[in-house]
Amino acid sequence: MDFFTYQNGELYCEGVPAEKIAREVGTPAYVYSKATLLHHYRQVADAFNPVNATICYSIKSCGNINLCKALAAEGCGFDVTSGGELFRALQAGGDPKKMIYAGVGKTDDEIREALNVGIAAFNIESEEEIENIDAVAGSLGKTAVGALRINPDVDAKTHVKTTTGRKGNKFGVDIDRAEGVFEKYRNLKHLRIGGLHLHIGSPVYEIQPYVDAVTKAIALIDRLTERGHKIEWLDLGGGFAVNYKNPDQALPVTEHAKALLPLLQGKPYRIALEPGRYIVGNAGILLTRVLYRKASGSKQFVIVDAGMNDLIRPTLYESYHFIWPTKPDAANVLDARHEERAPVNGETVDVVGPICESGDFLAKDRPLPHTRRGDLLSVFTAGAYGFAMSSNYNNRPRAPEVLVDGETYKVIRRRETYEDLVAAERM
Ligand code: LLP
Numbered sequence: 342m343d344f345f346t347y348q349n350g351e352l353y354c355e356g357v358p359a360e361k362i363a364r365e366v367g368t369p370a371y372v373y374s375k376a377t378l379l380h381h382y383r384q385v386a387d388a389f390n391p392v393n394a395t396i397c398y399s400i401k402s403c404g405n406i407n408l409c410k411a412l413a414a415e416g417c418g419f420d421v422t423s424g425g426e427l428f429r430a431l432q433a434g435g436d437p438k439k440m441i442y443a444g445v446g447k448t449d450d451e452i453r454e455a456l457n458v459g460i461a462a463f464n465i466e467s468e469e470e471i472e473n474i475d476a477v478a479g480s481l482g483k484t485a486v487g488a489l490r491i492n493p494d495v496d497a498k499t500h501v502k503t504t505t506g507r508k509g510n511k512f513g514v515d516i517d518r519a520e521g522v523f524e525k526y527r528n529l530k531h532l533r534i535g536g537l538h539l540h541i542g543s544p545v546y547e548i549q550p551y552v553d554a555v556t557k558a559i560a561l562i563d564r565l566t567e568r569g570h571k572i573e574w575l576d577l578g579g580g581f582a583v584n585y586k587n588p589d590q591a592l593p594v595t596e597h598a599k600a601l602l603p604l605l606q607g608k609p610y611r612i613a614l615e616p617g618r619y620i621v622g623n624a625g626i627l628l629t630r631v632l633y634r635k636a637s638g639s640k641q642f643v644i645v646d647a648g649m650n651d652l653i654r655p656t657l658y659e660s661y662h663f664i665w666p667t668k669p670d671a672a673n674v675l676d677a678r679h680e681e682r683a684p685v686n687g688e689t690v691d692v693v694g695p696i697c698e699s700g701d702f703l704a705k706d707r708p709l710p711h712t713r714r715g716d717l718l719s720v721f722t723a724g725a726y727g728f729a730m731s732s733n734y735n736n737r738p739r740a741p742e743v744l745v746d747g748e749t750y751k752v753i754r755r756r757e758t759y760e761d762l763v764a765a766e767r768m
Contacts, residue, residue: 342588343377343623345721347675352667352719356748359628359667363717366741366752368630369647371728373403373753375411375746377624378724381594382412385581385616388598392605394612397441399579400426402617402725403625405742407753409433412620418461420579420615424451431458441576441613443490443538445470445511452477456485463487464538464576466513471526471534478531488536488576489523491516491561493554497542497580500658506541506554513539519561523570535571536610537562540578544618546591548600551577555604562610576613577601583622585661585722587680594619618725625724627652627740628667629703631716632695641690643712648694649701650734652720652727656700663721664692664704666712673710684710692718696735728754736762 344355352359354374362372386396397418400409404426409419410433418439419430430440442455443464452474455463465471465487478485492513497504505512514522519537526534541554555577562572582591594616605612629647636642654660663681666673672685688711692704703720712718731739738757743750 342380344374344380345377345626345719350668350671350674352665354626354745354750357745357750359626359719360717362743362745362750363628363630363667366743367756368628368717369645369651369740370628370756371625371723371740371742372628372750373405373408373621373625373724373742373744375624375744378408378411378621379415381620381624382415382417385594385614385619386415386417388595389602389612389614391598391602392608392612394614395439395574397439397576397613397615398620399615399617400430401729403621403727403729404429405728405744405753406433407744407751408621409435420617424448424454427451427455427458427460437461441488441538441615443540443615447474449473449477452485453481456481456483461486462536462574464490465534466490468514468522468525471522471529471532475526475529475532483531485532486536487532487534488538488574489514489519489534490538490540491519491558493539493541493557495541495550495553495557497545497550498547499542499545499580500660502658503544504542506539506550516557516561520564520568523565524568527570536574536576536613537572538576538578540615541580543580544582544591545580546582548592548597551597552600552604555601559604559608562608572610574611574613575605575608576615579615579617579619581616581619583618583722583725586663622722622725625722625727627720627723627727629718629720631712631714631718633714634712641688643690643692643709645692645694645703645718647703647720647740648696648735648737649698650696650732650737651694651740652703652723653730653732654726655703655705657730662703662723664707664709664718665721666710667717667719669710683708687711696737733757733762738762 397420490513742754
């Protein structure tokens with residue numbers, strides 16, 4: 342579900358034509374729909390409302406302060422994973438009491454910063470980290486609160502680079518070692534381990550891996566409770582998939598909730614979730630213009646002005662993003678909801694960027710309507726891990742971010758300039 346629709350033959354983001362934005366701010370440009378963002382946040386919050394879950398938006402997926410502000414205003418908390426993300430969440434008006442700090446490699450400075458602002462909890466990933474957080478909290482005369490991240494050893498059936506919950510991944514503590522860890526660190530002076538955390542991967546298209554992981558976590562909590570440990574919350578992580586290809590590819594979060602709520606209801610501990618992609622994925626598109634066309638061997642290339650520095654997901658994870666002209670010819674106008682479909686009188690092309698690498702592509706062997714120099718294309722479902730993973734590679738200034746709210750839009754991050762590219766360098 343999103344608010345990117347074709348009206349009168351052209352793509353609109355809510356009430357604003359994509360072409361108007363592209364003309365006024367240039368391309369490439371990220372465009373977000375506020376209504377889509379909030380719709381998905383509310384969908385998650387409502388789905389898990391029966392267990393009164395705390396939703397901590399995973400800021401790594403798309404961290405623009407304006408988007409975070411809109412979410413914070415709805416009561417959303419934040420999952421942060423670096424000092425920079427903590428700073429960003431605070432700038433957005435996020436409540437530290439609704440923030441959790443995750444990540445396998447927290448530095449002492451980062452731990453101090455989090456403790457000093459009164460972050461709700463750390464998600465802790467190793468025994469050495471436990472000892473270090475205890476020591477750093479002690480040096481500040483504070484008591485830290487943490488959840489132990491367990492590795493439940495389930496297969497989330499996602500890309501090898503984004504699967505996190507299998508034995509041998511760098512994340513968490515093996516579930517069969519967790520009881521020993523709780524015993525060993527039962528009486529720390531400056532750290533209370535009161536929760537359990539897991540995150541099995543991203544994006545996860547199936548329900549069963551969640552059910553398996555949560556079932557294992559609940560059994561572990563039962564064993565820990567028997568041994569006298571007080572577990573106050575269970576954090577299920579994020580990972581819910583979104584529609585990259587068509588409107589029915591990913592399950593709505595209500596389906597995940599339907600499977601998980603029976604396991605969670607009535608438990609004496611709180612529930613937390615850390616969705617990123619589900620909230621922002623379909624809320625953003627990347628607008629890019631066709632620069633040139635060329636043929637090479639049997640291939641037809643459409644060269645556009647967005648490259649792998651703007652959207653690295655296709656080359657990094659072989660991920661598919663639906664791409665379509667914002668003003669297709671009449672036969673190729675889409676229904677209200679965009680969906681993967683074969684173009685009428687189309688062609689099969691590689692959509693590639695200007696970067697000097699063969700890995701610089703947005704789509705390979707993709708059937709598309711015919712396009713010409715100057716045509717505007719929309720790369721859909723680019724809200725999550727799009728701008729967030731963009732870079733200045735090839736010294737390309739990063740694209741602007743635009744937020745549409747009804748009939749109006751605002752540039753919420755300006756296009757970088759050449760001066761920005763060298764601003765941190767010392768001559
Ligand atoms: N919690 C933890 C501990 C995580 O590591 C992540 C994502 C999330 C929550 C949020 O996951 P989400 O709900 O957004 O799926 N760059 C990759 C995805 C990497 C995910 C990293 N961790 C991509 O573009 O597919």
